[in-house]
Amino acid sequence: MTDTMPPDLLEHALAAKGFMPPDEGELLHRVARERLPHGPALEVGTYCGKSAIYLGAAAREVGGDHTVVFTVDHHRGSEENQAGWEHHDASVVDPEIGLMDTLGQFRKNIARAGLEQQVVAVVGQSTTVAAHWRTPLSLLFIDGGHGEQPARDDFAGWAHWVEAGGSLVIHDVFPDPAEGGRPPYELIYLPALASGAFEEVEAVGSMRVLRRVSGLAGEAL
Numbered sequence: 001m002t003d004t005m006p007p008d009l010l011e012h013a014l015a016a017k018g019f020m021p022p023d024e025g026e027l028l029h030r031v032a033r034e035r036l037p038h039g040p041a042l043e044v045g046t047y048c049g050k051s052a053i054y055l056g057a058a059a060r061e062v063g064g065d066h067t068v069v070f071t072v073d074h075h076r077g078s079e080e081n082q083a084g085w086e087h088h089d090a091s092v093v094d095p096e097i098g099l100m101d102t103l104g105q106f107r108k109n110i111a112r113a114g115l116e117q118q119v120v121a122v123v124g125q126s127t128t129v130a131a132h133w134r135t136p137l138s139l140l141f142i143d144g145g146h147g148e149q150p151a152r153d154d155f156a157g158w159a160h161w162v163e164a165g166g167s168l169v170i171h172d173v174f175p176d177p178a179e180g181g182r183p184p185y186e187l188i189y190l191p192a193l194a195s196g197a198f199e200e201v202e203a204v205g206s207m208r209v210l211r212r213v214s215g216l217a218g219e220a221l
């Protein structure tokens with residue numbers, strides 16, 4: 001077993017629509033392979049399943065009936081995905097209801113990759129799902145809405161579910177405002193470090209990997 005994505009699944013990850021450069025995807029895959037033997041992983045922000053394929057590949061390699069990646073999304077797109085915004089893709093709008101719907105694309109991508117056993121979609125608002133969530137996470141990957149409120153909500157709703165020694169991975173962290181939006185940096189990454197519960201262990205591109213160094217899953221940060 002090598003450290004990198006299995007070639008058959010890398011092909012599916014590269015082909016899926018989405019926002020994850022290959023080097024960041026490889027990092028996500030590697031961290032997931034280390035963490036998944038300790039418990040389930042959860043991703044906030046599925047979109048069409050690109051990052052879920054990197055995570056699901058790790059789950060397939062780790063093996064076992066209970067090695068699972070949950071991925072949460074209402075599949076209606078973030079603010080920045082809507083018509084008129086930079087990251088809009090008209091091909092993922094349902095013409096009948098006039099709303100974005102990435103669930104079908106996600107289902108197709110995960111089925112084609114053969115990862116339906118490993119990747120479980122949770123379809124709904126991140127805040128609603130988080131309010132009912134009670135399971136410690138070996139890895140939490142936050143890549144949901146990048147506006148201020150969604151970023152604040154994702155940190156408040158999910159970060160404390162990372163188990164001791166577990167990983168909090170955050171996407172689109174831009175310390176330099178010239179490179180990208182502020183909320184993942186200011187409202188997820190900095191508060192995680194300021195809580196004292198997390199320390200940074202790795203960075204590739206805009207991806208940051210933090211480890212929980214104090215407290216237990218479910219305890220307030």
Ligand SMILES: C[S@@+](CC[C@H](N)C(=O)[O-])C[C@H]1O[C@@H](n2cnc3c(N)ncnc32)[C@H](O)[C@@H]1O
Pocket residue numbers: 017018019020044045046047048049050051052072073074075076077078079081102124125126127143144145146150
């Ligand atoms: C940046 S995209 C995720 C990209 C994906 N991880 C990939 O690799 O391609 C963000 C996703 O978060 C979802 N999202 C935004 N706000 C949300 C919320 N409050 N609850 C659930 N999903 C949300 C959007 O629908 C969108 O699909």
